[in-house]
Amino acid sequence: MSTLDIRDVHKSYGRTETLKGIDISLAHGEFLVLLGPSGCGKSTLLNIIAGLAEPTSGDVLIDGRSVVGMHPKNRDISMVFQSYALYPNLTVRRNIGFGLEMRKVPAAEREKAVLEAAKLLQIEALLDRKPAQLSGGQRQRVAIGRALVRKPRLFLFDEPLSNLDAKLRLETRTELKRLHQMLNTTIVYVTHDQVEAMTLATRIAVMRDGRIEQLGTPKEIYDRPATRYVAGFVGAPPMNMLDAVAKGGRLVLADADTSLPLPVAFQASVGDGQAVTVGMRPEALHVADSTSGSTLGTTAEVIELTGPEIVATLRLGGAAGQRIVACLPPRTPIGEGDPCRLAVDPDTIHLFDPESGRSLERVEAAP
Incomplete structure (x- = not known):
């Protein structure tokens, strides 16, 4: 089981307040999308969950345990970044298994986990290649595979599809949906793309200026927007x-x-x-x-x-x-x-x- 509770989280940089009281509770297996334009605070909130930043006030709990002040490696989370962040000198096999290698996981167990992730992502044939020999979509699958092998309590995705072309975005989005259905793992996903949000999420938090304008299912957000801002942001063409x-x-x-x-x-x-x-x-x-x-x-x-x-x-x-x-x-x-x-x-x-x-x-x- 993996639950996430964000309680009245504020974040300030000097006099600039980027998060202004965020409250979200996720049950096990939910896929939450933080949706909003650049500068609304969605990546800041994701970094606070990951431990890459600390809140000015408020609390973050994973499975009922506060993780504020806890080192990222001790939070039992995996994060997929927009830039892939692969090691160019390592093969796909070693990139996927690198985190396990650093944790001194035995080689046989590590190899089994890498093969399982590669099969799930349909990249078994790429295991001996290096990142320079891969397409953008393949690199993103390797980054997702590296997160999968950890089998964490919580997956975090920071705009993972924004570097892909339109066709690859569609294909990778479908793969992410399929993976979530298979793994039933709790996911927090950041994007500015409302189509990604509508197709992937079990719930969407539409953010604006450091606040949540509306939190609800894709159907609720689309059919009953709480504000004019939400109505105009979700939907293509806009309302x-x-x-x-x-x-x-x-x-x-x-x-x-x-x-x-x-x-x-x-x-x-x-x-x-x-x-x-x-x-x-x-x-x-x-x-x-x-x-x-x-x-x-x-x-x-x-x-x-x-x-x-x-x-x-x-x-x-x-x-x-x-x-x-x-x-x-x-x-x-x-x-x-x-x-x-x-x-x-x-x-x-x-x-x-x-x-x-x-x-x-x-x-x-x-x-």
């Missing part, structure tokens, strides 16, 4: 954000001379005349037909065919209207400058407070 005012049970969009019904779920929390920010996922919009209810009149400005879909940037109303992005089927007959009516399902709308950025309270109907 559309439109200024509006609630009037007479409708959402009147600014500069568009159009309105949408106020969703039933928000009718108890939004007052008449209240300014709101309307959030709509691009994939929740589609070209209106004769059966569509709520629609928006738009003009297409930019059409981008990605292959599986068209990403259309459109403008609401006239030249001064707000822009909106929609993900449409690839054979949609639409060109730049064409008028287009978009249908909106009111149940997919999100509402945020324009000042605080917090999601407005949603009251779901009884089943």
Whole structure:
């Protein structure tokens, strides 16, 4: 069993506070992704868990035991770095087994562990090569193998895929998912890539300016973002954000001379005349037909065919209207400058407070 508890962790460098009270509890086997932009504090938090930095205040417990002040080698963790950190003069075999060698593990036991890790990562044929003879994806697998042979209580990953090209990132991401399912080990993973976070995590901690904006499952983060920041950060393309005012049970969009019904779920929390920010996922919009209810009149400005879909940037109303992005089927007959009516399902709308950025309270109907 391997659990992790982070309790009110703060970290300051002089007068600069980089972590401002982090609280997270992980059960055994969870895959936590720390997600956020550069400078939000995610790598600092990972280094504190690893023992490469100490918190200014707060506590970190692994399996219920505080590890603050404990040397990294005594924490029973393994860390995979962004830069691979392989020894260029050693073979893959020795790179994977180096940590065991330093701990005086017998040669036969060490060789068995190396072979097991290599087989799991499908790199048995590479054991006698040196890092210079490997591709980026192969080097990253060797770095992961070096962590695996330790059989630690906790795995830490610091943006391990950011040096790989798009195809290798996809392949290695799939391997990491498979490994977690097989090993059922607790993992903390740092990334700025929301696709990695959504596909790998059992829970995501979205970080901003040293704080956690929201902690939840990928589905919770995507379907019920707690703040406008989370809604805009998670999702590709990002969620559309439109200024509006609630009037007479409708959402009147600014500069568009159009309105949408106020969703039933928000009718108890939004007052008449209240300014709101309307959030709509691009994939929740589609070209209106004769059966569509709520629609928006738009003009297409930019059409981008990605292959599986068209990403259309459109403008609401006239030249001064707000822009909106929609993900449409690839054979949609639409060109730049064409008028287009978009249908909106009111149940997919999100509402945020324009000042605080917090999601407005949603009251779901009884089943």
